Amino acid sequence: MIKVGVVGGTGYTGVELLRLLAQHSGVELKAITSRGEAGTAVADMFPSLRGRVGLQFTDPAKSSLSDCDVVFFATPNGIAMQQAVSLLAAGVRVIDLAADFRIQDVAEWEKWYGMSHASPALVAEAVYGLPEMNRDKIRNARLVANPGCYPTATQLGFIPLLKAGCVDASTLIADAKSGVSGAGRKAETHILFSEAGDNFKAYGVAGHRHLPEIRQGLSLVAGGPVGLTFVPHLTPMIRGIHATLYARVTKEIDFQALFERAYRDEPFVDVLPPGTHPETRSVRASNVCRIAVHRPQGGDTLVILSVIDNLVKGAAGQAVQNMNIMFGLDECAGLSQLPVLP
Numbered sequence: 657m658i659k660v661g662v663v664g665g666t667g668y669t670g671v672e673l674l675r676l677l678a679q680h681s682g683v684e685l686k687a688i689t690s691r692g693e694a695g696t697a698v699a700d701m702f703p704s705l706r707g708r709v710g711l712q713f714t715d716p717a718k719s720s721l722s723d724c725d726v727v728f729f730a731t732p733n734g735i736a737m738q739q740a741v742s743l744l745a746a747g748v749r750v751i752d753l754a755a756d757f758r759i760q761d762v763a764e765w766e767k768w769y770g771m772s773h774a775s776p777a778l779v780a781e782a783v784y785g786l787p788e789m790n791r792d793k794i795r796n797a798r799l800v801a802n803p804g805c806y807p808t809a810t811q812l813g814f815i816p817l818l819k820a821g822c823v824d825a826s827t828l829i830a831d832a833k834s835g836v837s838g839a840g841r842k843a844e845t846h847i848l849f850s851e852a853g854d855n856f857k858a859y860g861v862a863g864h865r866h867l868p869e870i871r872q873g874l875s876l877v878a879g880g881p882v883g884l885t886f887v888p889h890l891t892p893m894i895r896g897i898h899a900t901l902y903a904r905v906t907k908e909i910d911f912q913a914l915f916e917r918a919y920r921d922e923p924f925v926d927v928l929p930p931g932t933h934p935e936t937r938s939v940r941a942s943n944v945c946r947i948a949v950h951r952p953q954g955g956d957t958l959v960i961l962s963v964i965d966n967l968v969k970g971a972a973g974q975a976v977q978n979m980n981i982m983f984g985l986d987e988c989a990g991l992s993q994l995p996v997l998p
């Protein structure tokens with residue numbers, strides 16, 4: 657049994673980790689932290705976990721995280737980078753759901769995240785945890801940077817095209833929409849029901865912190881710099897990301913066949929038949945990314961539709977997938993949930 661700790665068990669990605677780990681036969685939950693709820697039974701706060709999680713929340717400063725085999729950080733940006741060094745020194749592997757180790761250029765990270773990096777030396781060691789891109793490196797990683805939610809949906813949609821060199825890499829467009837849980841569980845005015853409900857808006861058009869993360873991944877695949885316009889939107893749904901991706905064709909190939917080949921052996925990427933329109937509810941609560949490939953009116957622009965659940969393939973599910981790979985388990989262990997309908 658793999659001994660697991662979760663830092664940030666009261667947040668949305670934290671409780672999603674608990675839901676998935678509680679259904680995973682290869683792990684034992686050892687510590688679940690909260691600063692404000694230490695001493696509260698986890699199942700009292702989240703009755704959905706009654707009978708499945710018997711632990712209480714513990715104060716992160718007093719938790720026995722160094723006794724774990726792996727610790728997940730489901731915390732705001734800037735927390736894991738302060739604690740990873742000592743955990744790694746104690747032989748604990750770390751999976752950070754935040755962005756502390758996602759960007760290899762530390763100066764660039766500091767610019768977008770508005771803080772100094774506490775462990776710049778660890779950044780080079782960290783492996784970007786997108787299994788479809790980095791599975792072999794993840795296997796031996798001590799420290800995994802779990803990708804962001806928008807970056808997961810966007811990169812999975814563009815990667816086959818850039819690998820094949822069949823689109824103009826300088827004019828990519830990602831028009832992405834997220835459910836409100838993407839903003840986390842903390843109280844903020846713009847995510848109040850009466851602000852976000854029955855409403856739809858773009859944000860971060862001038863520059864969102866996921867832009868450098870997506871650019872980094874796509875540039876590696878393309879073998880050179882990419883030009884990307886990325887516009888996120890907030891939609892009045894709870895879970896889900898829908899990314900509509902545009903790319904101009906430079907080489908004629910069978911694009912549907914390209915995607916089917918690229919993801920044929922991927923357990924969590926489903927390429928839909930031609931002409932289909934994936935819905936966010938078709939992946940709700942599951943670790944699946946569904947992709948459809950379109951070429952409207954046979955023109956020179958491809959439109960790729962990519963949907964994920966931001967809390968699962970966009971966060972906790974992908975983190976469990978990474979843990980499975982790191983510990984040599986079945987990659988799908990604990991991740992066989994079908995999407996919830998309606």
Ligand SMILES: NC(=O)C1=CN([C@@H]2O[C@H](COP(=O)(O)OP(=O)(O)OC[C@H]3O[C@@H](n4cnc5c(N)ncnc54)[C@H](OP(=O)(O)O)[C@@H]3O)[C@@H](O)[C@H]2O)C=CC1
Pocket residue numbers: 663664665666667668669670689690691692693716729730731732733735753754755803804805837838839840841842966967970971
């Ligand atoms: N929501 C999403 O869709 C996605 C989120 N992420 C990333 O995952 C991380 C968690 O997100 P999310 O779950 O939405 O956030 P939430 O705001 O819902 O939860 C944050 C958690 O972190 C804990 N926490 C806050 N500050 C500290 C601290 N200083 N030390 C220890 N624990 C702390 C909080 O617990 P307490 O206050 O009880 O200690 C809480 O459990 C973020 O970095 C986010 O960017 C990544 C992909 C998708």
Ligand SMILES: CC(=O)N[C@@H](CCC(=O)OP(=O)(O)O)C(=O)O
Pocket residue numbers: 753754755803804805806834835836837838839840866888890
């Ligand atoms: C709807 C919403 O607010 N989404 C968040 C992104 C989700 C997230 O948590 O960011 P990471 O993936 O980098 O951790 C935002 O735009 O800031």
